[in-house]
Amino acid sequence: MVPAAPTDYHPVVLDRPGLQALIDVLVTDGRRVIGPTVRDGAVVYDEITQIGELPAGWADDQGPGRYRLRRRDDDLLFGYAVGPDSWKRFLFPPVSTTWQAEVSRDGVEVAPPAEVPRYAFLGVRACELAAIAVQDRVLVQTNYPDRDYAARRGEALFIAVNCSSPATTCFCPSMGSGPRVGSGHDLALTEIPDAAGSRFLVEIGSERGAAVAARLATRDAAPADREAAAAVWSGAAAAIGRALPADGLKDVLLHNLEHPRWDTVAARCLACANCTMVCPTCFCADFREAGSLSPDHAEQHRTWASCFAVDHSQLHGGSMRWTTRSRYRQWMTHKLATWFDQFGTSGCVGCGRCIAWCPVGIDITEEVSAIRATDGLTRLPAGATP
Amino acid sequence: MVLALPADVRAADAMVPVPYRVVGRAQETGDTVTLSLEPVEQPIATPAPGQFNMLYAFGVGEVPISISGIDAGHRVRHTVRAVGAVSQALCAAEAGAMVGVRGPFGTDWGVDSAAGGDVIVIAGGIGLAPLRPVVHELLHNRRRFRRVTVLVGARSPEEIVFRGEVASWQASARITVRTTVDYATAAWKGEVGVVPTLIERVTIDPEVTTVMICGPEVMLRFTAAEVLGRGVAAERVRVSMERNVQCGVGRCGHCQLGPVLICLNGPVFPWSRVGPLVARREL
Numbered sequence: 001m002v003p004a005a006p007t008d009y010h011p012v013v014l015d016r017p018g019l020q021a022l023i024d025v026l027v028t029d030g031r032r033v034i035g036p037t038v039r040d041g042a043v044v045y046d047e048i049t050q051i052g053e054l055p056a057g058w059a060d061d062q063g064p065g066r067y068r069l070r071r072r073d074d075d076l077l078f079g080y081a082v083g084p085d086s087w088k089r090f091l092f093p094p095v096s097t098t099w100q101a102e103v104s105r106d107g108v109e110v111a112p113p114a115e116v117p118r119y120a121f122l123g124v125r126a127c128e129l130a131a132i133a134v135q136d137r138v139l140v141q142t143n144y145p146d147r148d149y150a151a152r153r154g155e156a157l158f159i160a161v162n163c164s165s166p167a168t169t170c171f172c173p174s175m176g177s178g179p180r181v182g183s184g185h186d187l188a189l190t191e192i193p194d195a196a197g198s199r200f201l202v203e204i205g206s207e208r209g210a211a212v213a214a215r216l217a218t219r220d221a222a223p224a225d226r227e228a229a230a231a232v233w234s235g236a237a238a239a240i241g242r243a244l245p246a247d248g249l250k251d252v253l254l255h256n257l258e259h260p261r262w263d264t265v266a267a268r269c270l271a272c273a274n275c276t277m278v279c280p281t282c283f284c285a286d287f288r289e290a291g292s293l294s295p296d297h298a299e300q301h302r303t304w305a306s307c308f309a310v311d312h313s314q315l316h317g318g319s320m321r322w323t324t325r326s327r328y329r330q331w332m333t334h335k336l337a338t339w340f341d342q343f344g345t346s347g348c349v350g351c352g353r354c355i356a357w358c359p360v361g362i363d364i365t366e367e368v369s370a371i372r373a374t375d376g377l378t379r380l381p382a383g384a385t386p
Numbered sequence: 387m388v389l390a391l392p393a394d395v396r397a398a399d400a401m402v403p404v405p406y407r408v409v410g411r412a413q414e415t416g417d418t419v420t421l422s423l424e425p426v427e428q429p430i431a432t433p434a435p436g437q438f439n440m441l442y443a444f445g446v447g448e449v450p451i452s453i454s455g456i457d458a459g460h461r462v463r464h465t466v467r468a469v470g471a472v473s474q475a476l477c478a479a480e481a482g483a484m485v486g487v488r489g490p491f492g493t494d495w496g497v498d499s500a501a502g503g504d505v506i507v508i509a510g511g512i513g514l515a516p517l518r519p520v521v522h523e524l525l526h527n528r529r530r531f532r533r534v535t536v537l538v539g540a541r542s543p544e545e546i547v548f549r550g551e552v553a554s555w556q557a558s559a560r561i562t563v564r565t566t567v568d569y570a571t572a573a574w575k576g577e578v579g580v581v582p583t584l585i586e587r588v589t590i591d592p593e594v595t596t597v598m599i600c601g602p603e604v605m606l607r608f609t610a611a612e613v614l615g616r617g618v619a620a621e622r623v624r625v626s627m628e629r630n631v632q633c634g635v636g637r638c639g640h641c642q643l644g645p646v647l648i649c650l651n652g653p654v655f656p657w658s659r660v661g662p663l664v665a666r667r668e669l
Binding site: 099103108110113139142143146147257283284285287288289295312315316321322323326330334342 | 399400401402403405426427444445446447448469470484486628629630632633635636637638639640642644645646647666667668669
C-alpha cells in the first residue's frame with residue numbers, strides 16, 4: 001500500500017462536464033471504466049462511458065432483508081450507499097480460469113496466463129477500499145499470491161467517491177473503514193449538490209491520480225468548496241446509526257461457541273449463501289476441473305464458494321459442518337474472529353450488505369449484541385463434552 | 387492505489403500442476419494403490435516427511451495426497467485410496483500415464499527434533515502413508531534415536547498397507563513393530579483391537595518421547611488421549627490432520643479448522659494446537 005495522500009497535492013474542483021472528461025481520459029488510456037448504474041431495481045457496477053449511465057437521482061433504502069431504490073429530491077449521481085455488487089466481481093471474478101493446458105502423451109503445454117483488463121473503478125466507497133485491502137492481505141500478501149487477482153488489482157485505478165447517503169444497514173465507523181475515504185484511492189471525489197446538479201471536490205491520493213487530474217479542466221478548491229465537502233463528510237458520519245462494537249469481539253465470540261444464540265439464528269438462516277456472495281471480502285473458492293469434450297485440453301476454474309454450502313467442508317465420509325448452526329457460526333466467527341489469526345485483520349468492513357441481502361433479514365450486528373448480552377450462556381449442561 | 391507485490395508474484399503460479407509420469411504402481415489393498423512418480427522435466431522441490439502434494443488426474447480433477455515415499459532421483463510415491471472420482475482415476479493410472487503434481491505443501495513431522503529421544507509412530511489404516519518416510523528416516527539414522535516403536539492398526543489384515551515392508555521392519559528387530567486389526571482372520575498373528583489398546587504395552591519415557599500419529603480423526607483423539615495419559619506433553623504429540631483442501635496454498639478457504647488453515651499451518655500439528663479444535667464438534 002502506498003502512503004495516504006501526499007500533502008503537496010491540493011484539492012481541486014471538477015464540474016459535471018469535467019466528470020465526463022475524466023471518464024473520457026480513462027477510456028482514452030485504454031481503461032475499462034466500471035461504475036455504478038441502475039439495473040433490475042438495484043445499483044450495480046458495470047462498464048460505463050457516459051455520466052448519463054450513472055444512477056442520477058436514485059437513493060437506496062436498505063434494512064434487514066430489504067433493498068429498494070427510491071427517487072431522491074435532488075439529482076446526485078452518487079446519492080446511494082452500496083448495492084449488491086462489490087468490486088470483487090472484477091478483481092476476483094465469480095468464475096475465472098486458473099490455468100489451461102494442452103496435454104499429449106509426451107508432455108503438457110501450459111498456456112501463458114491471459115491478459116487482464118485494465119480497469120478504472122469509479123465510485124469506490126471507503127468501506128470498499130478497506131475490503132480490497134483485506135483481499136490484498138488474503139490473496140497477495142502471502143507466500144502463494146493469486147496471480148490473476150494481483151495482476152487485475154495492480155493495473156486498476158481507484159476513483160473513490162465519498163459516501164453522502166449511508167444506509168441504515170451501514171456500520172463502517174465500528175470497523176474503522178469509513179465513511180470518509182482515507183487511503184487506498186488514486187482520486188477521492190466528494191459530490192457537492194449545487195444548482196447544476198452537483199460538482200466534485202477532488203482529493204488526490206497518488207501520483208497516478210495526480211497525473212490523471214492534471215489532464216482535466218479543474219480549478220483550485222475555494223474555502224466554500226471545502227466547507228461544503230466537509231458538510232457532506234460529517235453528514236454521512238452522523239447518518240450512521242448502526243454499530244458493531246469491536247472491543248474484545250474476537251474473545252467474546254470464541255468463548256461462546258456453544259451459545260444457544262447459534263441455534264436461534266440457525267432456525268432462521270436458510271443457508272442460502274447470499275451473505276457470502278455479496279460480501280466484498282469473502283474469498284472462499286472452489287478450484288475445479290472445467291469439463292472439456294477434448295481429451296487433449298485441460299483447464300481449471302476458480303469459482304466463488306460459500307461456507308454455507310454443506311459440501312464446503314466435505315471429506316470422504318461426510319461434511320464436517322452438517323448443521324446450519326455450525327455453518328453460520330463458521331461464517332461469523334471467521335469474519336470477526338479467526339480472520340485475525342489467519343490474515344492479521346478483520347474480515348468485516350461494515351458495509352452492511354449481508355444484512356440487506358439476507359432473505360430473512362439476519363443482522364450480524366444484532367447477533368453479536370445478543371451473544372454479548374448473554375456472554376457465557378451455553379446450550380450444554382455444565383461440564384459436558386461438546 | 388498501487389499494490390506492493392511480493393517479488394515472486396510473476397513467478398510460476400503455485401496453482402499450475404507440474405507433469406509427472408507414473409513409473410511404478412503397486413496394489414496395496416483392495417482399494418489402495420501406491421504410485422511411483424518421476425518428473426517429465428522439472429521436478430518439484432524435495433518434500434519433507436509429512437508434507438503433501440496436490441495430485442491431478444488430467445481431465446478429472448485434483449486432490450491432496452500425502453507423500454508416502456521420498457526416493458532418489460526426484461521420485462516421489464503417493465499411496466491413494468479410491469474413494470471418489472479423482473482418487474479412482476489416480477488409482478487406475480498405469481505405468482507411463484501422466485499426472486500433475488503441485489507441492490510440496492504444508493508442515494512436516496519434524497523428525498530431527500526427536501533426535502536423541504524415543505519415537506513412537508502410530509498409524510491407523512492408510513494413515514501409515516505419510517508416516518512411512520518417517521520410519522525410513524528413523525531406520526536410516528537409527529543411531530540418532532533411542533527406542534523406536536511403530537504401532538500399526540487396520541480394520542483387517544488385508545487392509546494393512548505396505549504389508550511386506552511392515553513385516554520386514556518387524557523382522558529386522560532394529561525397531562519395535564506391533565500390529566493390530568479390528569477383525570482378525572485365522573492366519574492373523576498380531577493383536578486384535580483398536581490402535582489405542584496397543585499403547586499400554588509400550589514402554590514410554592514421557593520426558594524424551596515424541597509421538598507421531600496419523601489415522602481417522604476419531605483414532606487421533608483416542609490415541610492422543612492415551613499417550614497424554616502416559617505423561618507425554620501435548621507439544622510432543624504430533625498428528626496429521628485431514629480436511630477438504632482444494633488449493634493447498636491458503637486461498638480456497640475449505641480447510642479451515644477454527645483459526646488454522648490445514649494446508650498452510652498443517653497438516654502436521656502438535657496436539658497442543660489442534661486437540662482443543664478437534665474436540666469442538668463441527669468447528
